[in-house]
Amino acid sequence: QGPTGPTGANRGPVALSLVPPVATPPKGRTPLITHTETNMNHGMASADSVLSEEQLLCPICLDLLNLPVSTPCGHNFCRDCIQGYWQSANLSQCPVCKQKFYRRPELKVNTFISEVASQFKKSLEQRERNNAGAGDRYSGHNGGVSCDVCVGKRVKLSAENAENELEESLKVFIKLLHLVQKVAVDVTLDPDTAHPKLLLTENRKQVHHGDVALNLPDNPKRFYPGVSVLGREGFSSGRFYYEVQVKGKKEWDVGVALESVSRKGGNTLNPESGFWAVGMRQDESYWALGGTPVHLPLVEKPHRVGVYVDLEAGQVSFYNVGSASHIYSFTGYSFSERLLPYFNPRRNHGGVNSAPLIILPVNV
Secondary structure (H helix, E strand, O other): OOOEOOOOOOOOOOOOOOOOOOOOOOOOOOOOOOOOOOEOHHHOOEHHHHOOHHHHEOOOOOOEOOOEEEOOOOOEEEHHHHHHHHHHHOOOEOOOOOOEOOOOOOOOEOHHHHHHHHHHHHHHHHHHHHOOOOOHHHOOHHHOOOOHHHHHHHHHHHHHHHHHHHHHHHHHHHHHHHHHHOOEOOOOEOHHHOOOOEEEOOOOOEEEEOOOOOOOOOOOOOOEOOOOEEEOOOEOOOEEEEEEEOOOOOOEEEEEEEOOOOOEOOOEOOHHHOEEEEEEOOOOOEEEOOOOOEEEOOOOOOOEEEEEEEOOOOEEEEEEOOOOEEEEEEOOOOOOOOEEEEEEOOOOOOOOOOOOEEEEOOOO
């Protein structure tokens, strides 16, 4: 079937942990950012899909990420924290999911998450300055015990502050996403690379899997048997970004690929084979297609996916454009050749997965 991703992932039995445990919040201290299902105004994303503990809170030191790095399993840590953890444990594994790395990963700072954490920290500090002394206005009278009315006001104030912080964090993330979108490029599909059963629109912006193979020359650039197609435009330096609509599909893969990837035979979608991609399967599960596929427990189903690449930083990131949220980042790679946008609408399955992948113009 050509380039494939998981229909499920068996990690095998969980081994007993022989390394120091990840820190847990001490009594009286709560994480700076917590998961919540509260929706923001104007149809915006739920807070946990915008800024979650996994994205901005280091599981080791329990503080905002400082020089954040991502492990191959998709978890984020302060660079110094994870390096210190590995040294003290004498074992390279993720302290969150316990996945072992037989070769210690080369860690590079995730520049986007670093900027999000920095901007969010600044917004929190400004919020604290604005609210300085607000709690004193509702403290006990003349040093005595607080009255019930004052306690109620403090609770309301605390809730309002939490809501304001979430609104502020959402604004920060949307602002940064807009910065990413400013490096948008015009992507068109390359028909010479398309599997014979892939149908491309005349403007080369849409692709879906058909039931009948077209009579096309079997050139070396064409994918077979993998139902894939590449973008015509390639990039060897700098940054670029594009967006693709996945709405209505039951399966799909999108990302980037090295120009030299094998077009023939049953390739596996992972960085070792030259692919950096995320995808959806028929059971509505989402995956980052790494050497070991990473399950992505997305709160909101993406209809429009943004793909951001920074070749110098060795980073490929994916975003849910509709909810202005981060999906996943591959980091720490060195790209020695051109990268091209990659699309796999996957098979039609008798019309169940007939919706096309659509390359959309980016609204900056």
